[in-house]
Amino acid sequence: MYIPRPILILLVIIYLLFLISVDWINQADGAWYRPFLLGLLIVIVASWAHRERESDEP
Numbered sequence: 001m002y003i004p005r006p007i008l009i010l011l012v013i014i015y016l017l018f019l020i021s022v023d024w025i026n027q028a029d030g031a032w033y034r035p036f037l038l039g040l041l042i043v044i045v046a047s048w049a050h051r052e053r054e055s056d057e058p
Contacts, residue, residue, distance in 0.1 A: 010046055017041065020038070
């Protein structure tokens with residue numbers, strides 16, 4: 001099974017950020033916006049991974 005490199009990178013980053021966010025959520029004195037920053041980072045990485053590339057498709 002072939003997994004494109006951008007998808008693999010995205011999955012690894014999501015996994016690592018999930019591990020970090022679990023610790024952040026369990027902290028009572030943490031900032032409320034930290035999970036949203038992680039979500040924004042995931043969106044940015046996903047858009048970078050799927051940026052427009054030359055394709056043979058019309």
